[in-house]
Amino acid sequence: MSASPHYFGIRHHGPGSARSLLRAFEALQPDCVLVEGPPEAEGVLSAVLAEGMQPPVALLSYCPDAPRQAVYHPFAEFSPEWQALRWGLTAGVPARFIDLPLVHGLAMEKAEQDAAAQEVAEPTSDIEKPESGDAPEPGDPLTWLAHAAGYADGESWWNHMVEERGDGEQLFVAISEAMTTLRAETPERHRSEADARREALREAHMRQCIRAAQKEGFVRIAVVCGAWHLGGLQAEVTAKADAALLKGLPKLKVNTTWVPWTYRHLARASGYGAGIASPGWYEHLWRSHDSAQPRAVGWLARVARLMRERDLDCSSAHLIEATRLADTLAALRDRPAPGLDELHEATRTVLTMGDDTVLRFIDDALVVGDRFGSVPPDVPTVPLQRDLEQQQKSLRLKPEATQKTLDLDLRQPNDLARSHLLHRLNLLDIPWGTLARIGRSARGTFHEIWTLQWQPEFALRLIEASRWGQTLPKAATARVAERCAEVQSLAELARLVDAVLLADLDEAVAAATQALQDRAALTGDAQQLLAALPALANVFRYGNVRQTDATLVAQVLDGLILRAAISLPLAGSALDDAAADTLRDQLLAGHAAVGLRQSEAQTEAWQRALQQLAAQHGAHALLQGVATRLLLDAGRWDTPQAAQALSLQLSAGAEPAKAAAWLDGFLNRNAVVLLHDAAVWQLVDDWLASLSEEHFVRVLPLVRRTFSLFEAAERRDLSQRASQGAAVATAVMAETTWDEARAVLPLPLLRQLLGVSA
Template sequence: MRQPVLFGVRHLSPGAAWQLRRKLDEVKPELILVEGPSDLSDAMISICHPKAKPPLAMMAYTKESPVQSILYPFSVYSPEYQAILWAKEHACPCRFMDLPAGVFLSLQRRRQVEPDRERTTTDSVYNRLAELSGDEDHDTFWERRFEHWTAEDGYEQAVSEFGRQLRGCTMGVNLEDAETVIREAYMKRQIESAIQSGIAPERIVCVCGAYHVEGLESMEPMTEEEVRALPSVNCSSTLMPYSYYRLSTRAGYGAGNKAPAYFELLWRAMEEGNLEAATYWYLTRIANFQRQYGNMTSSAEVIEGVRLAKSLAMLRNDTVPCLQDLRDAAITCMGHGQFSEIALAAADTEIGSTIGELPEGISRTSIQDDFYRQLSQLRLEAFKSDIAKPLDLDLREKLGVQSERAAFMDLYRSMFLHRLRILRIDFAQVGQNRQERATWAETWTLRWTPEAEIQIVEAALLGDTIASAASFALRERAEASASISQATEIVRDAFLCGMPETVAYALGILQGLAIDEAAVDEMARAAEQLSILIRYGDLRRLDPSPLQPLVSQLFVRSCLTLPSACNCDAAAANSLTDAMERLNTVALHHEFLEEDRWISVLLDISDRDDLNTKCSGFAAAILLERGKIGEELLSREMARRLSRGIPADLGAGWFEGLAKKNRLSLIARLSLWRQLSEYLDTLDEGEFRRALVFLRRAFADFSPKEKNDVAENLGEIWGISPLEVADAVMRESTQEEKDLLEGLRDFDFDDI
């Protein structure tokens, strides 16, 4: 009985791809059916486009959130890819024959709800085979027995028998086997349909995993009624560049191999008809990498490596060295017995950093087209690499260039990268230390991964372009904002993305939230962020004037509520002094704010005795810095706050607040340290211990030089050598002093 040719393969197998092409040359089929979603056959035209460069991957994804996706990757040595190429070269019809992508996505969703708890059998069989053969792992077992098979006959039968035996050991154990049966019944239907169309069975070649050969031989085809009963979800598909790293088992790809770049070397060697060439290419690439990075590797070591690898292969009755033999030889001859010496070279040679390419307009969503178009316009294509690269941006206008785009190239790059950040596309990571200050300089780290492409495709649910998708994402976040700080962050992000309409929209949300009650520290933080945007608005070519009324509103509300908020405990005082510092910075930078109002608030807080003394001291420090408190007033306030009738913790707390600013100015005022010394002399032992808690905290942030300067002042006041005081302050504490300080742990700091 005439039967179609069922050619079993292993995905990503150069040996299978080479044997398949030879089989196709022999059969000269009228139709090639390839394992893959049957509704994605149109992608074959793009897959074998002259400018398309593997590795590539077909991706199907759901059209509704949360996005689910499935990937079908190809390398240059994938049997499926070579079957598609052969079909194009010989004008032979070719199509995929597996379940439609929407069915796969539906089944994937069900597996997530009902996970397979027994999926270990196949791996167990692989491990046992490697153990029995004495090989390190299944990849080595497969390479020795199948990748090096160059004989003209026997391969097809051997691989099919391997799949049949594996199936006998595992089929019927895992829940996923039910899906396998469904797939095989559907593929059998596709085969039968091709035969019924008038194509002779023997002129049909079916390329499928070796595991499926027996199923396709014995399975009954799926009926029309069963096809209609298949679950499915609405989905779209695209073709995307992939990388060798993602094809490797190291990245978690179950159908991958551990060394995709090495297997490409093996494929090229097969194409040249010289399998041994892979041995020389592997070891010379290791040596070349070592030399490029300053590690001396001689030609003699390479020659010895080749000899050793061949000897190791002979010990295993292999005709040519496999990857394990080559690595062992490289470790011995070039790594001096240590894998760590050649680890980077091995990773480069075995896995590599190859990323596929697709010409513009080939099987992409509109947002992908927009991404790649901007990547080209912004001259960022060189950063589409599997290796992380830094990018420093200067957002200022470049003078002496001929076009506006060139003058603001880095600014446009910044906007584009910030939009990717909003969409959570992991192509670029911003250096947070610079960005938080929003200066003219930004530092980014760019690294391309296939996950970034997937994230771009998923963003298609938000918009047709990067800009529209980022705008939609920001508007969604704005509508979900529940606090001033959240809304302010969105205004800032929209500003950095260069989206004035989105800034206005988020600003409206923020204004609505600002009407409600909010903590002073939250309003101060929001005012500070908006203030930064106003100051650097011209740098980003955006009009910051719409932000000014809101900054005024937040500033006035903060001024009204700050005094009462300062009636607080020590824990809250820290956040309030930070808020006061932010508000003071905002007031200093903008003339449209009422400075007199701010000074009046600070004077009120500084003078009052019913507020937290740390807040009062910090208010005095700001006034001193602004020149609103003179030497006489400061001395009088010191005398009032540090007097015998004031509890020690209150006086020391006030000094702690004062010492948070203007340290050089304070250190220069000898009268201040004389008053502090006289005050401490009036305290009894209990009061001194209590004051010491605050004084230690006040001086904790002083630099060694500042502490030394304070010691010199005290030495002059006490009439002793400043060096003696400095030595006493700076030297290691004695055990008695340590015991004294340890006793301070008994204090309840939350009540102070």
């Protein structure tokens, strides 16, 4: 007669369940441990006892041919399954996973996704079929037990009865009786037929694995599973029926490895289905159980340390009173020791004086926690991930779960290499670092400010990216080549050229530059051409600051400027106000790009295009005003020419709306032009003074609209200058005489500071 298995119904990631489980194992001394989990992972179970294995960690199982078909199985130090595996491996008894193999589970998931995609592409009826996520969420089975015991919800009831106690082996008898009865008496909890079938398949396979262990002659078989499955695993179902149910399931190839995990991803707030509310608190329960120090004292001491690090008042007297209050609240609620609720209330009352804002960082740092696990270096992984790990080690860039600011000085070889690494990862859609766009990180400086935060799912993205290459440079280069074929916008291609130069990928630069040149040769769209100029001009102007060969893009940039100059006059015609406003922004950005290029031929072509636009009949008045202003600033037009254009556009015969649009473009929506340019001030002043009363009344509302875009302080300064009279308004700065011999003296020092060669 075969031995009866011993069932241990647990809650995933429950410290009380784990503690009671170890006590039960010490009493039972099982000769075989069967754990709910993916059988494909048995090949990497030996790593559980490895020196470098530090939970939280997760088993990552994925399909090599379709890496997006993947699933994680996380474990914390206090997870019952983790402790069961460690016990079995340490004792030298077989430890196995018995859940439905992922070769079937992922294959069924892929089939369901393909079917759903087919239904979306080819709807078969007028009634849209809701996705499984749209169905009502089933109630927590523990809620009925919690209500019967007088608790508000199943979470608090389970914490009080199981996780915060851990009474021992007899706990599992009570759990089994309660959950089996609950499952038999409560209504069906599945959200869909697919969910019900999946659960039936899982339990059928687990029963088959239990039978197989019995046939092998094991006597003391320990089965560790989710408490809900106890009723299904102990049901009277024949082996033949289970075999028939499991027959003919689809298959996919699956690989499994270990990856680091974080408490934030173990939390329910992350979207993890079996997540818990307070991983950090559960870790404290697990580690403080055998400590001589009461868990309430230890917890409040950690809260006090956190507050003092932020210069918040927290004395020893505060801690004593908070401990007493927590103990009193636990006694009033008939609890053996304070739980998280009691400690929170004591903290709020005594330590933070009712200030909930302090509790927020306590919740973030302690209740959830920022722990980041690690795995041994010899676990199976793809070459691309191994290459990244080696670079992280050599560059001293440790992946961390918390946000970290990294200020890189690009004159330092190690910092420059770090920058290349982070830019390459971004090209592979692995945003470990986010580059700041303000402050010292602006283009043209020697600094890059990065915000780093490693996410566990980056491990899967590395697996996906491995199809492009086995090293980061090769993978990023291949990915860029693929994107060049996908991207349609010239502006996006120009930004891609910028990105690959920052990543120091010569082959990718050549591919992206060629794609940009080919695409530009086929388009005459001025807006696309203008949108591509700023990124390329930045690369050309500031490339040497980052020690990249920016001359690779000079030819492309020159060609784009010439094509944009040819297309600009025609593009400015027959536009409505919204389209003109959009083109204005692109025109200004393109003008700045031409200035960065500093090429006589390109500047000449661009200024000729501005002249044509400013004088062209039918061009939008806003763009004509902008073009006139840019020509005046560049010295291409002198003051009399600008005054003539202003008089023409703002004459009594001009339509008020067009006149106001031209003035808006000419002033460039910037009061600084009027405040600091005496010539412009005089031009506008002379025009206003020359208006007749009737024309002035017609133009006034439109001029007021233009001036309303200025800041209040700027309008105040304009008023003060106007009140000072014409003498100040017409004052012109005296021409400055430079001593060239003295002016060049600081140049060697400036070149040394800026790292610019002579």
